[in-house]
Amino acid sequence: MANVPPIPKRISAIKFGLMSPKEVRKMSATPIITADTYDDDGFPIDMGLMDTKLGVIDPGLRCKTCSGRAGECPGHFGHIELVAPVVHVGFNKIIRKLLRASCRKCSRILLDPAQKQHFMDQLTAVEEIGHRPDDLINEVYKEASKVKICPYCNEEQLDIKFEKPTEYLENGEKLTPTEIRDRFENIPDEDIRVVGMDPNNARPEWMILTVLPVPPVTVRPSITLESGQRSEDDLTHKLVDIIRINQRFQENREAGAPQLIIEDLWELLQYHVTTFFDNSVSGIPPARHRSGRPLKTLSQRLKGKEGRFRGSLSGKRVNFSARTVISPDPNLSINEVGVPIPIARILTVPIIVTPRNIEQLKVYILNGTLIHPGANYVFRPDGRRIKVTEINKEDLAEKIEYSWMVERQLKDGDIVLFNRQPSLHKMSIMAHSVKVLPNKTFRLNPAVCPPYNADFDGDEMNMHALQTEESRAEAKILMRVQENILSPRFGGPIIGGIHDHISGLFLLTRFENRISAKDAFDILRKAKAHELPDPASHDENGIPYWTGKQIFSQILPESLNMGFPAQVCSHCDVCQEEECPNDAYVVIRNGNLLKGTIDEAAIGAFKGKIQERIIKDISSEAGAKFIDDMTKLAIRAIMRTGLSFGIADEDIPKEARIQINEVLGKAEDAVQNLIRSYENKELEPLPGRTLDETIEMSIMQKLGKARDETGNIADSHMGLENSAVIMARSGARGSILNLTQMAACVGQQAVRGERIRRGYAGRTLPHFEAGDLGSDAHGFVKASYKSGLNPTEYFFHAIGGREGLVDTAVRTSQSGYLQRRLVNALQDLEVHYDLTVRDTRGVVVQFKYGEDGIDATKSDFSKPDAIQRIIRSVMNKEAAE
Amino acid sequence: MTKFSLLDHELVPKHEIMSEGELKSVLSKYSIEKEQLPKIKVHDPVIKEIGATVGEVVKIAKKSHTAGEADYYRLVIE
Ligand SMILES: [Mg+2]
Ligand SMILES: [Zn+2]
Ligand SMILES: [Zn+2]
Ligand SMILES: [Zn+2]
Numbered sequence: 010m011a012n013v014p015p016i017p018k019r020i021s022a023i024k025f026g027l028m029s030p031k032e033v034r035k036m037s038a039t040p041i042i043t044a045d046t047y048d049d050d051g052f053p054i055d056m057g058l059m060d061t062k063l064g065v066i067d068p069g070l071r072c073k074t075c076s077g078r079a080g081e082c083p084g085h086f087g088h089i090e091l092v093a094p095v096v097h098v099g100f101n102k103i104i105r106k107l108l109r110a111s112c113r114k115c116s117r118i119l120l121d122p123a124q125k126q127h128f129m130d131q132l133t134a135v136e137e138i139g140h141r142p143d144d145l146i147n148e149v150y151k152e153a154s155k156v157k158i159c160p161y162c163n164e165e166q167l168d169i170k171f172e173k174p175t176e177y178l179e180n181g182e183k184l185t186p187t188e189i190r191d192r193f194e195n196i197p198d199e200d201i202r203v204v205g206m207d208p209n210n211a212r213p214e215w216m217i218l219t220v221l222p223v224p225p226v227t228v229r230p231s232i233t234l235e236s237g238q239r240s241e242d243d244l245t246h247k248l249v250d251i252i253r254i255n256q257r258f259q260e261n262r263e264a265g266a267p268q269l270i271i272e273d274l275w276e277l278l279q280y281h282v283t284t285f286f287d288n289s290v291s292g293i294p295p296a297r298h299r300s301g302r303p304l305k306t307l308s309q310r311l312k313g314k315e316g317r318f319r320g321s322l323s324g325k326r327v328n329f330s331a332r333t334v335i336s337p338d339p340n341l342s343i344n345e346v347g348v349p350i351p352i353a354r355i356l357t358v359p360i361i362v363t364p365r366n367i368e369q370l371k372v373y374i375l376n377g378t379l380i381h382p383g384a385n386y387v388f389r390p391d392g393r394r395i396k397v398t399e400i401n402k403e404d405l406a407e408k409i410e411y412s413w414m415v416e417r418q419l420k421d422g423d424i425v426l427f428n429r430q431p432s433l434h435k436m437s438i439m440a441h442s443v444k445v446l447p448n449k450t451f452r453l454n455p456a457v458c459p460p461y462n463a464d465f466d467g468d469e470m471n472m473h474a475l476q477t478e479e480s481r482a483e484a485k486i487l488m489r490v491q492e493n494i495l496s497p498r499f500g501g502p503i504i505g506g507i508h509d510h511i512s513g514l515f516l517l518t519r520f521e522n523r524i525s526a527k528d529a530f531d532i533l534r535k536a537k538a539h540e541l542p543d544p545a546s547h548d549e550n551g552i553p554y555w556t557g558k559q560i561f562s563q564i565l566p567e568s569l570n571m572g573f574p575a576q577v578c579s580h581c582d583v584c585q586e587e588e589c590p591n592d593a594y595v596v597i598r599n600g601n602l603l604k605g606t607i608d609e610a611a612i613g614a615f616k617g618k619i620q621e622r623i624i625k626d627i628s629s630e631a632g633a634k635f636i637d638d639m640t641k642l643a644i645r646a647i648m649r650t651g652l653s654f655g656i657a658d659e660d661i662p663k664e665a666r667i668q669i670n671e672v673l674g675k676a677e678d679a680v681q682n683l684i685r686s687y688e689n690k691e692l693e694p695l696p697g698r699t700l701d702e703t704i705e706m707s708i709m710q711k712l713g714k715a716r717d718e719t720g721n722i723a724d725s726h727m728g729l730e731n732s733a734v735i736m737a738r739s740g741a742r743g744s745i746l747n748l749t750q751m752a753a754c755v756g757q758q759a760v761r762g763e764r765i766r767r768g769y770a771g772r773t774l775p776h777f778e779a780g781d782l783g784s785d786a787h788g789f790v791k792a793s794y795k796s797g798l799n800p801t802e803y804f805f806h807a808i809g810g811r812e813g814l815v816d817t818a819v820r821t822s823q824s825g826y827l828q829r830r831l832v833n834a835l836q837d838l839e840v841h842y843d844l845t846v847r848d849t850r851g852v853v854v855q856f857k858y859g860e861d862g863i864d865a866t867k868s869d870f871s872k873p874d875a876i877q878r879i880i881r882s883v884m885n886k887e888a889a890e
Numbered sequence: 891m892t893k894f895s896l897l898d899h900e901l902v903p904k905h906e907i908m909s910e911g912e913l914k915s916v917l918s919k920y921s922i923e924k925e926q927l928p929k930i931k932v933h934d935p936v937i938k939e940i941g942a943t944v945g946e947v948v949k950i951a952k953k954s955h956t957a958g959e960a961d962y963y964r965l966v967i968e
Contacts, residue, residue: 843920845920847926850926851922851926852925852926852927852928853920853922853926853927853928854928856920856960856961856962856963857957857960859956859957860952860954860955860956860957860960861954861956861957861960863956
């Protein structure tokens with residue numbers, strides 16, 4: 010840090026310009042004059058497209074320019090002298106603009122000197138403040154092309170049309186590239202500056218090609234097919250076409266061929282040069298192979314998703330990786346990933362042969378590539394790679410010595426990275442240890458779905474086998490799932506029970522659940538608890554029983570002490586804590602669940618207080634073990650009782666239906682009353698609102714309240730035994746609102762937070778009178794999902810539903826872009842050992858990380874709660890002594 | 891229009907020009923050069939208000955969600 014230069018190195022500028030013909034010739038290693046590539050002996054022909062002056066690709070040959078071998082020689086450009094100039098397609102728009110902005114006779118830019126000076130001043134000003142001059146330059150072109158009479162030579166300007174991308178018509182007559190070039194050559198330097206070009210770096214006539222650079226052979230290598238036949242690159246094919254036409258053109262011209270033929274050939278040359286640069290210009294048929302496949306020329310190599318920028322530079326394919334569909338397996342640890350055997354047999358880990366492992370490695374080699382933990386390749390110390398085959402495996406097993414390297418197949422316990430896109434946070438890539446399993450999907454514990462945001466409706470994930478000891482150590486220490494249970498976003502657990510885990514433990518631990526010894530062992534079997542505590546009590550027949558709370562306590566660490574309100578807590582004014590009448594306050598003493606029901610607040614992903622406490626008080630390993638045991642226990646527990654939901658669970662008694670209808674009827678009457686007072690101009694506007702806004706808001710509010718009321722009615726008739734209520738209350742899945750909509754009333758459909766108003770003039774549908782402000786004319790759905798919607802309700806529901814879909818689609822794309830910008834801006838920042846946050850130049854961004862220097866995952870949400878807990882735990886200890 | 895001091899606004903934290911000695915101790919605390927400090931332009935209204943010049947460093951007592959108050963240093967630049 011001490012030796013940082015006071016002013017960090019910085020790129021001051023990058024200059025872009027056009028290449029002049031002179032420059033092209035200067036950098037050229039050789040002119041290319043013949044379209045032939047190789048002679049009969051297979052050697053490159055001099056001054057042909059494969060001339061060894063352009064570099065070499067075949068091993069054994071040496072470059073005639075730099076005398077480097079294949080791989081050392083970077084390749085060198087050649088050039089083709091074009092018989093007649095042609096337009097460069099890449100510049101066709103600028104050429105058009107410049108033709109329109111310059112005089113057809115004297116070539117001056119069609120602005121008077123004062124205007125030119127004005128624009129020059131503005132350009133300098135824009136440059137000074139570092140803005141892009143694009144808009145200003147477009148202004149210059151626009152102003153200049155408006156001028157009809159040249160202010161310098163009084164020549165009348167003709168209309169210039171742009172037919173094909175390379176054809177310019179002046180009053181219907183084609184302008185030849187030669188004419189265009191002549192005009193551009195005559196534009197004086199000071200005029201060129203007015204259109205934002207730098208005459209030293211980009212003279213406009215250089216946009217019309219007279220000499221074509223030929224890319225080095227290293228850019229367009231030919232490949233030798235298995236049949237021994239050579240197959241040339243698309244660019245080479247295109248260059249062959251250009252040279253052929255160029256030659257024919259020259260022969261015809263020298264022979265004094267008629268103008269018509271010359272023009273045809275010129276057009277053909279233009280076509281080939283155009284498609285050489287870009288084979289997807291609209292208005293020009295793409296050049297094709299004999300097979301009909303369009304050629305991939307220069308611009309196709311760069312453009313688009315698979316192009317050089319997005320395909321090869323920003324993103325690359327990686328070795329030692331695999332991708333397949335994921336499926337759940339609650340029997341795996343959260344730290345594990347199930348890898349299909351076919352993948353495990355292809356992915357490998359390099360192992361250096363040592364006295365300690367040589368015998369084991371010999372076994373792998375003898376297994377070959379077909380029997381699972383086998384070996385696929387053996388590397389000699391000189392780097393030679395030998396493939397293990399059924400034929401040579403015995404030989405190789407004999408031959409290997411210390412310091413050889415064996416690429417062993419992936420096996421149980423290997424550390425791999427596991428990833429699901431979009432990788433939005435660090436928990437999108439975590440390290441797992443391999444468990445090789447049959448079948449073809451990756452398997453993962455459903456408890457790790459939340460950090461990956463994965464489900465099993467066909468999601469695919471990627472896996473990367475780590476190749477070095479250092480990377481494995483780093484992954485194991487920093488990236489293992491158990492090290493990422495606590496999210497740095499909010500300091501709480503992001504991994505925990507989901508769905509059935511929550512309902513399972515809720516069913517197990519609520520009330521006084523009597524469980525026999527047989528059932529108890531059955532539930533606890535997978536959690537590896539081999540002993541039961543003293544039974545809670547004995548039943549009438551004197552048979553001992555245990556409570557669900559006792560069973561759950563078996564998987565808790567003995568040192569755990571905590572108390573917190575459960576998810577089902579009804580937030581009474583004064584919490585009675587341990588005395589909670591609803592059993593909604595969880596008390597854990599020395600690893601025993603004494604009071605309370607286990608639900609989302611205790612073990613859920615994002616919320617689970619128990620995982621959080623175990624990790625912060627004991628270790629992340631204990632946290633991982635708890636989650637493993639908890640998920641298995643929960644699955645056994647839910648299987649004991651079963652939990653299902655059917656249409657009959659939405660049934661409500663007749664009285665309830667009557668009550669609901671009453672509520673809805675009253676609400677409708679209230680709405681009608683509001684409308685009447687509005688129409689009679691008796692309605693008082695709300696402060697800061699217009700009358701129209703007021704009535705809308707009042708109606709919305711009335712109807713919203715009515716819907717909630719119907720929900721309460723339905724809810725009161727569906728006790729805590731209803732599966733949907735169990736799931737909603739415990740936080741396992743769904744909400745009370747979902748239940749309300751299914752059983753009682755769907756409620757108001759909204760677009761942008763307002764009642765539905767769009768449709769016909771004055772009404773939403775032809776079923777209503779124009780101007781009807783009533784609830785059913787504006788999207789209030791009285792029906793429940795169970796009773797079924799009537800046609801107009803159904804239609805309004807579809808309108809409201811569509812908004813939701815559009816919203817999510819728009820949100821994901823926008824938040825994705827926002828995320829990218831944020832990541833790009835922050836990715837190089839680093840927290841140093843002195844807790845400062847600095848960029849790569851060592852410039853301080855924050856003097857203390859987060860201003861308090863605290864790691865959020867270790868911070869207890871920065872709440873005073875932590876202090877009270879410490880005091881309590883100390884007092885407990887003292888009391889025990 | 892009445893003139894008011896920018897510094898009196900509740901959203902503007904306290905800015906003060908650092909003395910040579912103070913600056914030296916801060917730079918040595920983080921073992922950095924002056925150029926590695928965050929920057930602030932001379933044209934910044936608050937810099938005009940306190941009259942700092944290019945090359946001076948201002949100490950800003952920021953309000954912070956996490957730490958209550960946190961010191962921040964900025965080098966005044968052109
Ligand atoms: Mg999915
Ligand atoms: Zn070379
Ligand atoms: Zn003129
Ligand atoms: Zn309570």
